[in-house]
Amino acid sequence: MKKILLILFIFTFCTQVIVAQKETTVLTLKNSNDGPTISKHIYGHFAEHLGKCIYGGFFVGEKSSIPNTKGVRNDIITALKELKIPNLRWPGGCFADTYHWKDGIGPKEDRPSIVNRWWGGTTEDNSFGTHDFLNLCEVLGTEPYLASNVGSGTVQELEQWVQYVNHDSGSPMSELRKKNDREKPWGVTFWGVGNEMWGCGGNMTPEYYANLYKQYATFMTDWSNNDKLFRIASGANVADYHWTEVLMRDIPKSLIEGVALHSYSFVKWEKKGSSTKFNEEQYFATMQTALKMEELVTKHSDIMDKYDPENKVALIVDEWGGWYDVEEGTNPGFLYQQNTMRDAMIAGTTLNIFNNHSKRVKMANLAQTVNVLQAVILTENEKMLLTPTYHVMKMYTVHHDAQLLPMTINSPSYTHNGEKLPALSASASKDKNGLIHISLVNIDSKKDHKIEIDMQELGIKNVTGTILASPKLQDHNTFDNPSKIKPAVFKGFETKKGKLEITIPAFTVVVLETK
Known part of the structure; x- marks a missing residue:
């Protein structure tokens, strides 16, 4: 009985690990000098x-x-x-x-x-x-x-x-x-x-x-x-x-x-x-x-x-x-x-x-x-x-006027009534001062999504972020409340073993700056 329980525990643990891995989107970004200039x-x-x-x-x-x-x-x-x-x-x-x-x-x-x-x-x-x-x-x-x-x-x-x-x-x-x-x-x-x-x-x-x-x-x-x-x-x-x-x-x-x-x-x-x-x-x-x-x-x-x-x-x-x-x-x-x-x-x-x-x-x-x-x-x-x-x-x-950095991202899907769209959108660049900026968008109306970026590939250590978010998709600024939606400091990330792990909330825009 103990062996069966142990096997079930291992199976459940492995399944959770696999699911967790599938839920994390890997964004691969190369610190290249060959990209075009973003006019x-x-x-x-x-x-x-x-x-x-x-x-x-x-x-x-x-x-x-x-x-x-x-x-x-x-x-x-x-x-x-x-x-x-x-x-x-x-x-x-x-x-x-x-x-x-x-x-x-x-x-x-x-x-x-x-x-x-x-x-x-x-x-x-x-x-x-x-x-x-x-x-x-x-x-x-x-x-x-x-x-x-x-x-x-x-x-x-x-x-x-x-x-x-x-x-x-x-x-x-x-x-x-x-x-x-x-x-x-x-x-x-x-x-x-x-x-x-x-x-x-x-x-x-x-x-x-x-x-x-x-x-x-x-x-x-x-x-x-x-x-x-x-x-x-x-x-x-x-x-x-x-x-x-x-x-x-x-x-x-x-x-x-x-x-x-x-x-x-x-x-x-x-x-x-x-x-x-x-x-x-x-x-x-x-x-x-x-x-x-x-x-x-x-x-x-x-x-x-x-x-x-x-x-x-x-x-x-x-x-x-x-x-x-x-x-x-x-x-x-x-x-x-x-x-x-x-x-x-x-x-x-x-x-x-x-x-x-x-x-x-x-x-x-x-x-x-x-x-x-x-x-x-x-x-x-x-x-x-x-x-x-x-x-x-x-x-x-x-x-x-920053230099585009090449990237790959296999986005999870945002689904509705059996149809699918890529939930995540991203672009990245390096400015004349060597700062790298990554812009991320999660269009999914319901789900947060996790993104992982290899920090060692970029040769960076410090990260700061800005987010634009609001409780409802229909939210908007009015003349009575003109600052209902405005950028805020983003802290939904952490560094683990040289990798940047980001949780980007549903229907938000995030821009990261890395040094």
Whole structure:
């Protein structure tokens, strides 16, 4: 009897050990010097003339009682400086292809009004134009990314815009700029040649647009291309791989520096559901589309590799983020939505994907900065709050221009109704000071997960961490409680026999710093 009990005890013990081993995910990370640089421009933002992003968001006017600098809210300026945003895309979006830049220069009282036919049919007075935007970028210390009008504009209009903002003197447009009280040019590098040409930009075929793009791109610079512009072609809608194929095949590499890609995360187009009152099924479906970014980036990159093996043309994901039904009682055309821990999951996993594909992905733009879609900032009159997405992007600033470290991770599954998704997402980098940072996301709505990292391989001893967490997936910051969700010190790890053992709670984002 004692032998039987002993055997049962040994069997039970061994089974528990095996189960425990299976429950721990091993993350293998190599301290290599061969990885690509994670461009800081992957962490870019997007400000379209849409809803209350510009007017009532960024821009309140110089006469506003809200503290401002030349009409732009000071609290937003401070928040974006702290976020270290590397670039800002403007004025659209769909809005760009009905925007004529000359309407937005000169004395504000002389500027014509425009009807924003894309977003709510509102009338805008053009009080926020080229000077206002580019001066804001200077204040923020960020690179402007101008989206040009190809849909309803002309080659001449774009060529003159380039002259206006980039030529020092001697051209009609540079003299016009000086007349409008700006002596020195801004020197804008990033230019989008149209937006969503397959849709709101003109419902074009890729073959037609490729020819049109070549015409516009040719006249943007001089014959020797000394302006060194970074020209970005309007790229594919999600999985339209044919679009990417045609652009890469038909456009000479001397005329193109980047190809765009747009992809949003949602339940389904016809009924996206509430941004805060969602259930497990809706959360799972949203994360399915968010994680689809891995496949999209991989397949579009494979096509680009075929035509550009030297990796000269960048993949630019200049619209991404969560998209839900607007908040009750708000204008449907304004795309105003709240921002929960679900959005933190989207942000963390998507940025990890971009980091891990940083050899080809050189820029991305979250849609959008203030009051629209997956915004990092929300405003209500004089009040302002920072969203969970803001906090994730700030936690991830440690990856800006750092070197990607190769890793392998066999993630456990997050399961719902018989379907599976990888529960864990990760990326890692080494900065110029030799500090290693590891960003981890657990999208599982119910389970904590354990991760083990070999410390000896990394040659590190000290570890600190930051976590973004909240009791419920639906939790969000409000104007009455703007700090409900904010980063905190993370202590859910310990070192055992040269290995770092981490317990990452359900639906959280964690960033570790190792020395």
